Amino acid sequence: MGKWWYSQLEMVSIKRNSKGEFAEAKGLRTRPTSIYKPGQKNEFKISRSKFSNFMDCQRCFYLDRVRGLQEPSMPGWSLNTTVDDLLKKEFDYYRARKEAHPIFRNYNLNFIPFEHDDIDKWRNSLTGGISYHDKETNLILHGGVDDIWFNLDTQELVVADYKAQSTKIAVEKEYYLSSQYHQGYKMQMDIYVYILREMGFKVSDISYFMVCNGEKSPDRFDAKMDFAITLVDYETNTSWIKEKILEMKSVLDSSKAPHRNPYCENCAYIEQAAKM
Numbered sequence: 001m002g003k004w005w006y007s008q009l010e011m012v013s014i015k016r017n018s019k020g021e022f023a024e025a026k027g028l029r030t031r032p033t034s035i036y037k038p039g040q041k042n043e044f045k046i047s048r049s050k051f052s053n054f055m056d057c058q059r060c061f062y063l064d065r066v067r068g069l070q071e072p073s074m075p076g077w078s079l080n081t082t083v084d085d086l087l088k089k090e091f092d093y094y095r096a097r098k099e100a101h102p103i104f105r106n107y108n109l110n111f112i113p114f115e116h117d118d119i120d121k122w123r124n125s126l127t128g129g130i131s132y133h134d135k136e137t138n139l140i141l142h143g144g145v146d147d148i149w150f151n152l153d154t155q156e157l158v159v160a161d162y163k164a165q166s167t168k169i170a171v172e173k174e175y176y177l178s179s180q181y182h183q184g185y186k187m188q189m190d191i192y193v194y195i196l197r198e199m200g201f202k203v204s205d206i207s208y209f210m211v212c213n214g215e216k217s218p219d220r221f222d223a224k225m226d227f228a229i230t231l232v233d234y235e236t237n238t239s240w241i242k243e244k245i246l247e248m249k250s251v252l253d254s255s256k257a258p259h260r261n262p263y264c265e266n267c268a269y270i271e272q273a274a275k276m
Helices: 004-009 048-056 058-065 078-097 102-106 173-178 180-198 241-252 265-275
Strands: 044-047 111-113 130-134 139-143 147-151 156-165 206-214 227-235
Touching: 044 048, 048 058, 048 139, 048 180, 048 241, 058 241, 058 265, 078 111, 078 147, 078 156, 078 206, 130 180, 139 180, 139 241, 156 180, 173 180, 173 227, 180 206, 180 241
Parallel strands: 044 139, 156 206
Antiparallel strands: 111 147, 130 139, 147 156, 206 227
16 A cells, blocks of 8 residues: 555554553564564565665664564554455355355456465465565565465466545546555565465466445444445456565665655654654
8 A cells, every 4th residue: 555544644643552541652563573683694574564664764674674573563454454354254165165265257367266274374364465575586475365365277376455445436447446545455466376376376467356335325333334346357467576575675675765755754753753
């Protein structure tokens, strides 16, 4: 998604511990495995979201991963998470039966949910998600996918990502993929496809966003929300990724932080705060 939403939230983040009690905010990471030491020989993990941060602003990425500057926490997106959880349960129902989900028939897709012993691990970024070790840089790229489908015609894996939203505008492919707020979505798909291929799987160039749009047309709420579901196909492009991995390694090994991105609101905020 990039970092645009930090400024959109216009909020002050108050740190609390797991019990909900106030905790001192120090602004620095304490876990050694989260901090890279320039020139280190040990493997270092880079999540898909941190890779996206690197693409947005190399300076913020460097201050985070090398200097240990901890960005303010963000709120949980409970409704989005609920939609994701329910869709995973729904697709698991058909996965167990090796049957096509009805949405596949609606779009004339000869797909079934992909069955694998590690599917639950792959869908949980906290347990490693999908991952591969880039031997040239000694970086381990990983991330949690929402789901993986299987194309019975081509015998390829198909990466799927669930997106929950609520707009009055019907979801249309060209508009959805060209939106300035969805460029990070496409980058996310590129990275997932790249990782799965490096894991040895045959993966389709075509991925799908399953967009669940909350309907605003009903006159009453009645404790329920209806969703219009649209599959948006996206042709991934992984040709840029290896070059950026090498560039990211070079930035991590640098003794100096990169120049600030003039379009980064985080950088601008830190700079102005320092002046004040």
